[in-house]
Amino acid sequence: MNKEQFKGNWNQFKGEIKKKWGKFTDDELLQIEGDYDKFEGKAQELYGDKKEEITQWLDSLEAKNRKAC
Numbered sequence: 001m002n003k004e005q006f007k008g009n010w011n012q013f014k015g016e017i018k019k020k021w022g023k024f025t026d027d028e029l030l031q032i033e034g035d036y037d038k039f040e041g042k043a044q045e046l047y048g049d050k051k052e053e054i055t056q057w058l059d060s061l062e063a064k065n066r067k068a069c
Contacts, residue, residue, distance in 0.1 A: 001055075001062045003036040009065060010034035016061055021047065021054060 006013070014029045023046040032038045043054045 001059050005062055006036040006039070006058070007034035009062065012065065013058065013061065020057065023047065
């Protein structure tokens, strides 16, 4: 997923992120606000060993979203 896709689908993704990756707080999601670099940094901080898993999960979520359109 590229940065523009992430930003464009942020409102859909943030709810899914919170459900799947519960360590993200509402405040952190507000600070990220669609910025992929901030998201990656926070994912690294919270889930260092699972960062790659999170980005793969987001890619699959974006692919599902694209098929639905």
